[in-house]
Amino acid sequence: MDNAVLRALMGGVQGSSQNVGKRIKGPNSEAGAGAKSKDARTAVPQPEFATKGTRTAREKAGSKGASDESLAHRERSNALRNQLKIKVENASRLTDLPDPLESFVDLCDAPYNLNVAVPNALAAIHALQPTPVQRQVIPCMLLDKQVVAVAPTGSGKTFAFLVPLVVHVMRLRHTLKEKSKLKRLELPKAVILAPTIELAQQICRVCDLFLEQLVIEREALARGVKCRLLVTRAHAAGLHSNEGKGVDILIATPLRLSSELVKGFIRLEYVQHVVLDEADKMFEVGQFYEQVQGILQACGTGLKRGKGCQKHLFSATLSQTLVPNVLDTKAESHVKIVVGAASYGGTAAVQEVAERVEQEFVFVGNGGIAGDRAKVLAVRNLLRENRIMAPALVFVQTQDRAQWVHKALSEDISGCAAMHAGLSHSHRQRVVDDFRSGVVWALVTTDLLCRGMDFRGVNTVINFDFPTSAVTYVHRIGRAGRGIAAGETSEQSRAFTMFSQEDQPLLKAVAVVAAASGANVPAWMLELASTDRRQLRKLERRPVVTKVSRERAKLAKRAERKGRLARGISKKR
Structure with missing residues (x-):
């Protein structure tokens, strides 16, 4: 299938380029073909510096037309970015910023020149049109630019970095085979870090699906590309037996990869690309900061000078001050892309979430044990009013709370299950599979599942415990309404946030974000006194006192x- 047919099918029809690059022949003059005038024969040759800066009228007109054409082309690209709410933070400093994609078929044209199997494979897995973040991130990464991307939850960030990573790995494998560098061929070439096991498994599943479809579409370079998962001891044992070889794309959690790196069971000196998914979570103090820093230092140490390892950050809530602190290169060297708003932060990420999720706050009293009972009664009332539509996610703060809430709600909700980090890996995997398949209709979980997990069809999110920060609130409610196109709404997608008198210090930060996104928030919440940052940090780490x-x-x-x-x-x- 050629490019023109694909454009017609996928809505990316553009002007024909058949005449581009053709040489235009001028009329031949028989009298002047073989004869030269006397003035031409006796003309004195001019030195090069005498004619170097002079241009004819035709050349001046041609250069002016080219500049006008490039200016018009740039204006069309900027208009498309504005239409899609794509903002490139340092666009004025980038002279070679690629245009956003109009369709995936554009990848087959210059300067990308990808095989037609790539858009065919994407179409086969129902990725017919690129999302806003994919339109700008994929061209930038394909042209070897480091990317910092901030986009709302459910906006397609996974494919935004997977497509260029797979293309880079395929081309690099082909180059290494031609140069007969077989030892380096078996070592990892790209690393994707995710904060949780479930998110890493989801990314690996999507990557395997894309690679499998590329092979089906007869992409020769995709054959032999291996994507490996490293999140459990069983995965680590497989690497030990093979000495960490036979891996092209390594998807791992920071703790497991750091452990295997210290033991010397895996080598990362030839890694050219590192993607940090949910980057803000990676660099939280007390989470994975030290492990991630060690992994980044180990990546790309064997590459030639000038070809260092590129680092790409992705998240729905990313602080602008985090970028220069995390990366060892200058912030100006990165393309900083924000989708859906004009700045970083929780407000930016939740604006498009409000378009597909109806948000509501529910007051439950003074808190404590009485407040917990009131929360259970509130959930029962919502069920009685048919306002909770399955499947539903119920978020709590601790593992003990997950078990207790699961036991309390199981009396009213059939197909209810609990999910938290205290369970075994096999148990967690079974619960997630049951929730995806519809066996489990209501899943009580901690913030383990609030980041990055793509559960299509989740209609209701219940914040049983008040979120500890505005960022957590954004990621929690972002699990609902996924798969709905931007600008469309769904009456079934709702998010209920329960709060008590004890949650008052945290209430304003969350209410401001919700109100800025367009949610209906009571005015008195916005008039509350702001809480000091130190007190907020203490409240975020406070233990929940329960029965x-x-x-x-x-x-x-x-x-x-x-x-x-x-x-x-x-x-x-």
């Missing part, structure tokens, strides 16, 4: 008393 935690404290005290009595009796004896 479960109090019962555990009582049991611990009883055990301590029994131990004291036992020690006292033994001393008397």
